[in-house]
Amino acid sequence: MTDDAIAAAFAPHDHQQCVHRALDEAAVRLKDQGARLTPVRRRTLEILLESHRAMGAYEVLDRLAAEGFGRQPPVAYRALEFLVQHGLAHRLQRLNAFAACLHPGDDHHPVFLICRSCDKVAEAPFTPIRDALSAVAREGGFHVERATVEALGLCAACAETEGQAPC
Amino acid sequence: MTDDAIAAAFAPHDHQQCVHRALDEAAVRLKDQGARLTPVRRRTLEILLESHRAMGAYEVLDRLAAEGFGRQPPVAYRALEFLVQHGLAHRLQRLNAFAACLHPGDDHHPVFLICRSCDKVAEAPFTPIRDALSAVAREGGFHVERATVEALGLCAACAETEGQAPC
DNA sequence: GGCGGCGTCGTTACTATATTACATTTCGGT
DNA sequence: ACCGAAATGTAATATAGTAACGACGCCGCC
Numbered sequence: 069m070t071d072d073a074i075a076a077a078f079a080p081h082d083h084q085q086c087v088h089r090a091l092d093e094a095a096v097r098l099k100d101q102g103a104r105l106t107p108v109r110r111r112t113l114e115i116l117l118e119s120h121r122a123m124g125a126y127e128v129l130d131r132l133a134a135e136g137f138g139r140q141p142p143v144a145y146r147a148l149e150f151l152v153q154h155g156l157a158h159r160l161q162r163l164n165a166f167a168a169c170l171h172p173g174d175d176h177h178p179v180f181l182i183c184r185s186c187d188k189v190a191e192a193p194f195t196p197i198r199d200a201l202s203a204v205a206r207e208g209g210f211h212v213e214r215a216t217v218e219a220l221g222l223c224a225a226c227a228e229t230e231g232q233a234p235c
Numbered sequence: 236m237t238d239d240a241i242a243a244a245f246a247p248h249d250h251q252q253c254v255h256r257a258l259d260e261a262a263v264r265l266k267d268q269g270a271r272l273t274p275v276r277r278r279t280l281e282i283l284l285e286s287h288r289a290m291g292a293y294e295v296l297d298r299l300a301a302e303g304f305g306r307q308p309p310v311a312y313r314a315l316e317f318l319v320q321h322g323l324a325h326r327l328q329r330l331n332a333f334a335a336c337l338h339p340g341d342d343h344h345p346v347f348l349i350c351r352s353c354d355k356v357a358e359a360p361f362t363p364i365r366d367a368l369s370a371v372a373r374e375g376g377f378h379v380e381r382a383t384v385e386a387l388g389l390c391a392a393c394a395e396t397e398g399q400a401p402c
Numbered sequence: 403g404g405c406g407g408c409g410t411c412g413t414t415a416c417t418a419t420a421t422t423a424c425a426t427t428t429c430g431g432t
Numbered sequence: 433a434c435c436g437a438a439a440t441g442t443a444a445t446a447t448a449g450t451a452a453c454g455a456c457g458c459c460g461c462c
Contacts, residue, residue, distance in 0.1 A: 104438085108440075138441050140441070140442060140443075142441080143441070143442095146439085
């Protein structure tokens with residue numbers, strides 16, 4: 069995951085291809101792990117990938133229900149949990165929302181950059197922040213196991229727009 | 236907020252005095268701001284301070300209701316929101332929980348260190364982490380406005396205990 | 403003292419988010 | 433074809449959070 073990936077997530081791009089590639093990668097990864105990419109799960113991942121932003125579980129559920137899948141909460145929660153467990157999606161605690169993981173290859177626990185204007189989400193490399201965090205915590209005798217970092221702000225594209233037409 | 240404060244939060248200490256001091260400080264701060272420390276609000280802060288850990292809004296509400304205050308959710312949410320707004324408490328998104336702020340003087344947006352064993356919460360200085368975060372984000376054209384950092388792990392005290400009696 | 407505005411407190415009712423429990427179906431291996 | 437495990441669907445319920453409204457009390461002002 070390079071720094072360019074951050075800009076790429078917010079910038080306009082060939083999203084069709086982006087989705088397609090992610091789906092292919094997902095299929096391969098799951099096969100390796102002996103896990104099944106069933107219709108609900110595949111469709112759930114597609115929905116997350118298509119929107120390219122964080123979605124609430126119930127928003128996903130509505131989409132699934134409209135397409136003939138079950139309309140009870142567990143349907144969405146199970147599919148989303150499966151994707152998270154297999155590294156294909158992330159859960160954003162702050163928003164109580166989910167976003168597709170765009171870099172499933174890297175073993176990572178990313179930092180989320182959430183644009184408050186367009187709601188899109190990017191993942192930034194965690195290492196530098198974890199290093200800073202671990203160092204601070206260690207001085208207090210605290211051992212960090214997992215950390216959640218969610219930054220709210222403005223992406224480059226929205227910053228431009230706001231600059232042109234402020235409030 | 237020094238690094239020692241992290242260790243202090245998890246270590247055994249004269250908590251009575253700790254609570255007392257925080258309440259006094261709170262009263263002064265609120266007077267300066269022209270805000271009223273009413274009975275519910277004061278009791279809510281006491282409850283948070285006494286437990287010294289993150290508490291759910293409904294847990295606080297139960298305590299309040301048992302002591303003759305209202306038993307409807309808004310009672311707790313309002314008091315907690317008031318405390319947060321006046322810098323006397325924090326909201327932990329990850330846990331959907333609240334914790335009393337131990338360093339209300341400093342203008343800070345802290346990093347939370349949450350012990351998974353004893354549930355206690357410490358606040359660490361944000362600056363080094365924010366610097367690392369902002370640098371990473373800037374390379375992607377993203378401007379960070381607010382960030383939430385919540386680390387789950389083991390505090391020094393619990394690490395010792397676990398070391399003595401593993402699983 | 404009485405009056406009016408404002409903030410606080412309490413309630414009801416509701417929305418949103420998430421989980422438990424259980425019946426049914428589907429899939430893969432034999 | 434059959435069995436067991438996994439996956440799917442449902443209803444019901446738990447948990448978290450908000451909206452809307454009325455009552456009360458405090459304080460400044462007449």
